[in-house]
Amino acid sequence: MTSRPIGKDVPRVDGWAKATGAALYTDDLSLPGMLHGALLRSPVPHARIAHLDTRRAAALPGVKAVVVGSDLPAVKYGNWRLVPTTQDELALARGRVRFVGDEVAAVAAVDRDTAEEALALIRVEYEPLPAVFDLDAAMAAGAPVLHEATPDNVSVTRKIAFGDLEAGFGASDYVREDTFTVQAVSHAYLEPCATLAQADDLGRITLWTSTQTPYIVQCLLASTLGLRENEVRVVKPAVGGGFGGKMELRPWDVCAAFIARRTGKPVKFALSREEELATGRRRHPMRLRSRVGFKRDGTLMAKDLQVLLEGGAYNSMGPTATFLVGNFGAMLYRYPAYRYAGAHVYTNHAPAGAMRGFGAPQALFATETQMNMAAEALGIDPIELRLKNAMRPGDEIPDVATVGTCGFAECLERVAEMSGWREKRRRGPGTGGGKGLGIGCYSFITGGVFNWFNTPYPFSAAEVRAYADGTVHLLTMASDIGQGSDTVLQQILAEELGIRMQDVQMTAGDTAMTPKGDLGTWGSRVTLMAGNAVLEAARQVKEELARMVSLRFDLNVVQEVELKDGMVRSKFRPDRGIPFAEAVAMAQKANRGKPVVGRGTYTPRDMGLVTPTFSFGAQVAEVDVDRETGVTRVTKVYTAHDCGTVLNPMAVDGQVHGCIQMGMGYALSEELVMRDGKTVNASFLDYKMPGALDMPECEAVCVETHDPRGPFGAKETGEGPISATAPAIADAVWHASGYRATGLPITAEKLLAALDGDDSIAGERRAEASCAIPDPRPRG
Amino acid sequence: MKQTIRLRVNGDTYEVAVPPWRTLNEVLREDLRLTGTKRGCGDGDCGACTVLLDGRSVTSCLMLAVEAVGHEVTTVEGLATARDALHPVQAEFIAAGAIQCGYCTPGMELSAAYLLSRNPSPTDDEIRRGLSGNLCRCTGYQKIFEAVRRASDRLKGAAPPDAAAGDPAAGGPAGGDPSGGGARP
Ligand code: FES
Ligand code: FES
Numbered sequence: 001m002t003s004r005p006i007g008k009d010v011p012r013v014d015g016w017a018k019a020t021g022a023a024l025y026t027d028d029l030s031l032p033g034m035l036h037g038a039l040l041r042s043p044v045p046h047a048r049i050a051h052l053d054t055r056r057a058a059a060l061p062g063v064k065a066v067v068v069g070s071d072l073p074a075v076k077y078g079n080w081r082l083v084p085t086t087q088d089e090l091a092l093a094r095g096r097v098r099f100v101g102d103e104v105a106a107v108a109a110v111d112r113d114t115a116e117e118a119l120a121l122i123r124v125e126y127e128p129l130p131a132v133f134d135l136d137a138a139m140a141a142g143a144p145v146l147h148e149a150t151p152d153n154v155s156v157t158r159k160i161a162f163g164d165l166e167a168g169f170g171a172s173d174y175v176r177e178d179t180f181t182v183q184a185v186s187h188a189y190l191e192p193c194a195t196l197a198q199a200d201d202l203g204r205i206t207l208w209t210s211t212q213t214p215y216i217v218q219c220l221l222a223s224t225l226g227l228r229e230n231e232v233r234v235v236k237p238a239v240g241g242g243f244g245g246k247m248e249l250r251p252w253d254v255c256a257a258f259i260a261r262r263t264g265k266p267v268k269f270a271l272s273r274e275e276e277l278a279t280g281r282r283r284h285p286m287r288l289r290s291r292v293g294f295k296r297d298g299t300l301m302a303k304d305l306q307v308l309l310e311g312g313a314y315n316s317m318g319p320t321a322t323f324l325v326g327n328f329g330a331m332l333y334r335y336p337a338y339r340y341a342g343a344h345v346y347t348n349h350a351p352a353g354a355m356r357g358f359g360a361p362q363a364l365f366a367t368e369t370q371m372n373m374a375a376e377a378l379g380i381d382p383i384e385l386r387l388k389n390a391m392r393p394g395d396e397i398p399d400v401a402t403v404g405t406c407g408f409a410e411c412l413e414r415v416a417e418m419s420g421w422r423e424k425r426r427r428g429p430g431t432g433g434g435k436g437l438g439i440g441c442y443s444f445i446t447g448g449v450f451n452w453f454n455t456p457y458p459f460s461a462a463e464v465r466a467y468a469d470g471t472v473h474l475l476t477m478a479s480d481i482g483q484g485s486d487t488v489l490q491q492i493l494a495e496e497l498g499i500r501m502q503d504v505q506m507t508a509g510d511t512a513m514t515p516k517g518d519l520g521t522w523g524s525r526v527t528l529m530a531g532n533a534v535l536e537a538a539r540q541v542k543e544e545l546a547r548m549v550s551l552r553f554d555l556n557v558v559q560e561v562e563l564k565d566g567m568v569r570s571k572f573r574p575d576r577g578i579p580f581a582e583a584v585a586m587a588q589k590a591n592r593g594k595p596v597v598g599r600g601t602y603t604p605r606d607m608g609l610v611t612p613t614f615s616f617g618a619q620v621a622e623v624d625v626d627r628e629t630g631v632t633r634v635t636k637v638y639t640a641h642d643c644g645t646v647l648n649p650m651a652v653d654g655q656v657h658g659c660i661q662m663g664m665g666y667a668l669s670e671e672l673v674m675r676d677g678k679t680v681n682a683s684f685l686d687y688k689m690p691g692a693l694d695m696p697e698c699e700a701v702c703v704e705t706h707d708p709r710g711p712f713g714a715k716e717t718g719e720g721p722i723s724a725t726a727p728a729i730a731d732a733v734w735h736a737s738g739y740r741a742t743g744l745p746i747t748a749e750k751l752l753a754a755l756d757g758d759d760s761i762a763g764e765r766r767a768e769a770s771c772a773i774p775d776p777r778p779r780g
Numbered sequence: 781m782k783q784t785i786r787l788r789v790n791g792d793t794y795e796v797a798v799p800p801w802r803t804l805n806e807v808l809r810e811d812l813r814l815t816g817t818k819r820g821c822g823d824g825d826c827g828a829c830t831v832l833l834d835g836r837s838v839t840s841c842l843m844l845a846v847e848a849v850g851h852e853v854t855t856v857e858g859l860a861t862a863r864d865a866l867h868p869v870q871a872e873f874i875a876a877g878a879i880q881c882g883y884c885t886p887g888m889e890l891s892a893a894y895l896l897s898r899n900p901s902p903t904d905d906e907i908r909r910g911l912s913g914n915l916c917r918c919t920g921y922q923k924i925f926e927a928v929r930r931a932s933d934r935l936k937g938a939a940p941p942d943a944a945a946g947d948p949a950a951g952g953p954a955g956g957d958p959s960g961g962g963a964r965p
Pocket of ligand 2: 190240241482878879880881883884885912914915917918919
């Protein structure tokens, strides 16, 4: 049996539990005497709460607690702990609601039916306030203000600038300016959020919750309850997907913990799908205005990007999005001059948050579509145009980031070959009998170096306990939410210690039991950051065991000791060695029984403002457009991607496929449709994500690089590819039909209207729409 | 208001007192504590709650518990016959990498088991149609299709097709790996 799991199709370590139904998700947990919670939400988008009467609800038999905003400590929270003024949320509204779904009260009762009955008995009088539902209304002079501290509704602005923009455009032979609009979409993870809180005699809390970020939930929950951080223990059970939507403290966490402390009984909240779709986090809708200049030969000269992000009623992860969209706008190509200005705008919609690809799907839909438009205008093949400008290893975004390994150009070559691009793309748009193919590309971060959470702990940590029976136990707060990080981290450990996967056990995602800290699962950070922490911990164990073997066999000091095939032995003289278990026993005895333990941490330093390293990739989509119905079918998607060294090909494939599914929904069918502040399609029947019948054939190749910053050379793969799919499909739709979409989703209705020449319905010609950021008004 | 009913689930008989409006999904998950059956929407749209009723797939969130009286219910907990004897569909879901977050998995597996019980050699198109009632947000479905193809091959090779049809719980053994399918290197 091999002890070299890295690079192999290792099946998931949680596969058996998930295949048999044994895996426990939060809503599967139940404790004796447990109460069931339910949330009362605002039915109006913006109002003052004039009157709130909970007496009848509290009197209902079986109801154990009714909580409103004034019961809870008035501590605002938000992930941007580094800048406390951005923390603008309360678990339950105090005097004011700001979106349809804003939480107003919480009830806990002996069963769910009673809790829901009680909700209906709560009387709330709302005094409506004027509401704003789009960027222009929110930014207009005299617009209703959502938060007094932000009188212009612009809660965050960010800028990036380098190079001489004027000179760049001045020297350009071809300049174009376009406006792109992208919609709100849902994470639509299959497991709705749930949480279960239990208090002890001193009111300390254990919280099992469906989260990507146990440490963040721990800290923020403690602060909202007035507890010390470690008086809250957060445990992450199996999580049914997150995609960025489960990386914050949420009102049900606070309410469950608060009620558990008050009643002394465990309390569970489990959201419905309707709550998730109608009120849950979503991808930021954006308007992006991009001006870009080229030389006649296709050389990029300058880019000026202005972006307005519709944030909804609270900041959530908006401050990060506002920076990242500008960062991603500068990726992929060499821009001699670049300027970005972004603004995050409050509206009376459910707040947008982080979502897979965070900022990149929007930025790159604009970048990539504009590249394709420019290619058309310049008469240059889109792949050639990209190759001419592609980022190369060592390139810099001045003062922001340095590109380390970069296989982008090779990805472009490979995807052209795989897809037969040069042959198939030769024909003009709309001449292929409804068939077409198009291209989109991506780059993404492998973990963020930013510390908006202001953690004083390492970004990732791992402890490895080696035992004299040959087993090891890995402890880390890193959180597998379905992407497979538990498996990859165990692979890394087994590889480094030369043992088998089944020799490894693991405890993860428990803030009391695993070493501090870990910022959680977001920004494609886990493999690199937690992976490096695991490697460091493993190397300490390795070092100790190597010492034993050197002593025992009196090895020459220049001889390397290797851990392989369950042995600790001289690399030069493999017969001089002992089994791993024996080496651990020796080390323990030599240290008066002290356990053999390794502790590793990872914190990025001096790596610019963004990430240790970027992934890259290129994707070609083939579509079939039915000119009668306007329906676009994606028939095949080719992907060539650089995710560093592949640690688990099967897991990497799975991430690419998942990205394609989500990117395709973004391109063609998914949109949270809003009317008067309400989400009108809050069911899976009406919110259309691609299903088994819709998925195209997917073919992917890895253009491997070896990144010195990644464990065994690895980079990210879980988020990047999603950003390529929508622009690739949009370009393919153009090639198939002649219609160039600058807005998403490309629904059949829009496509038909556009093919009929009706721009008003297509709604994409927004040349006049402004993305200018008004001068800030004085802040209160 | 409550009425006592007898449910047959995975070959066992349970007596439970339930109000008439309680869904099979709620009774399975909350009364019988068979939490392998998931709830993704409660509206019949996602398939995460799929179980078999007399061998046919149904969404348990749309079915009242009282409607299941007199029928044989199979949940994901009833698919494997022992820890190391998974149903071929389960074993292949693990081996093919068809599981990520796993929340759609029990429902997917039951839909796949139902499909293979009716049609031991489905075409790719038939596999897609057989799973069209089950949403997955993680995998992009590719590896799920592959797992079903492989399970179909294994079912045909392992046992006379009739034995594995009809009753999915009687599916062939899941290969020789004592850790329960999905060999670890
Ligand atoms: S939970 Fe039954 S179909 Fe979604
Ligand atoms: S594996 Fe997560 S929904 Fe299918």
